[in-house]
Amino acid sequence: MQGQWEAVVLQWIDSHCHLGFKGMAEEEDEIIARARAAGVSPLINVESASSLESNHAAVALTERHPDVYTVVGSHPHDAVAMTAETFSAIKDLGSHPKVVAFGEAGLDYHYDRSPRDVQQGVFRDWIRAAKEEDLPLVIHTREAEADTLAILEEEGVGEGDAVIHCFTGSLEFAHACLELGCYISIPGIVTFKNAGDVREVAKAVPDHRLLVETDSPFLTPVPFRGKRNEPSYVTHTAAFVAGLRGVSLEDLAGQTVENTKRFFRKMEQG
Numbered sequence: 001m002q003g004q005w006e007a008v009v010l011q012w013i014d015s016h017c018h019l020g021f022k023g024m025a026e027e028e029d030e031i032i033a034r035a036r037a038a039g040v041s042p043l044i045n046v047e048s049a050s051s052l053e054s055n056h057a058a059v060a061l062t063e064r065h066p067d068v069y070t071v072v073g074s075h076p077h078d079a080v081a082m083t084a085e086t087f088s089a090i091k092d093l094g095s096h097p098k099v100v101a102f103g104e105a106g107l108d109y110h111y112d113r114s115p116r117d118v119q120q121g122v123f124r125d126w127i128r129a130a131k132e133e134d135l136p137l138v139i140h141t142r143e144a145e146a147d148t149l150a151i152l153e154e155e156g157v158g159e160g161d162a163v164i165h166c167f168t169g170s171l172e173f174a175h176a177c178l179e180l181g182c183y184i185s186i187p188g189i190v191t192f193k194n195a196g197d198v199r200e201v202a203k204a205v206p207d208h209r210l211l212v213e214t215d216s217p218f219l220t221p222v223p224f225r226g227k228r229n230e231p232s233y234v235t236h237t238a239a240f241v242a243g244l245r246g247v248s249l250e251d252l253a254g255q256t257v258e259n260t261k262r263f264f265r266k267m268e269q270g
């Protein structure tokens with residue numbers, strides 16, 4: 001006999017996960033299956049090992065799974081190792097039908113793993129490459145708000161050109177990025193006790209500019225802190241954000257899916 005109550009599985013998109021990361025790649029099929037079971041599909045994979053081989057592997061991943069798309073590029077941590085040859089070979093992958101953006105590009109002054117001027121140069125190169133290939137850009141920025149904004153402005157980044165992923169900056173920075181036309185992606189950090197600033201931003205982002213992400217395997221949301229993060233958990237971050245914004249889960253799911261598809265516009269062409 002059928003019960004009166006039936007679970008409605010809403011659709012979500014994890015706008016940023018690292019399926020190729022050690023600890024994730026070994027369980028690729030199981031992780032993707034759990035995501036689908038939770039309604040989290042498609043997935044936007046982001047390559048972050050920054051080598052030509054790892055970027056090729058990210059493209060191959062999309063060919064194994066109909067609902068996985070990928071971002072190719074290099075991480076600011078690895079800027080110092082980037083050669084012109086590798087850069088242009090990765091850029092060429094942008095023509096693959098399931099490569100939906102370049103990134104994660106930007107500036108990380110927290111770890112400073114590459115010299116800042118080198119990070120800035122590669123960041124500008126990716127902004128220009130994205131314009132040339134007509135792709136959006138996924139931006140990683142940490143403790144580098146002023147320089148990030150200056151570069152975005154100088155390079156003419158505009159409406160729908162970029163998303164600030166894993167947003168942990170100030171409300172002022174969020175407003176400045178929104179003003180330029182950027183999207184803002186909220187990570188599981190928003191559920192952490194000490195993340196008042198991220199909660200302020202998650203409340204303030206206009207409906208049509210909001211994305212949600214796991215950045216898995218990192219930054220596992222409450223109630224799974226301490227476990228490895230994975231795309232299925234984006235539902236917990238999203239539920240928290242819906243509560244903050246005072247909207248229904250249905251509305252937040254519909255809006256973020258629509259936004260993600262609008263931003264990663266090649267998803268709709270495939």
Ligand SMILES: [Zn+2]
Pocket residue numbers: 104139140141165166
């Ligand atoms: Zn990042």
Ligand SMILES: [Zn+2]
Pocket residue numbers: 016018046048104215
């Ligand atoms: Zn990432």
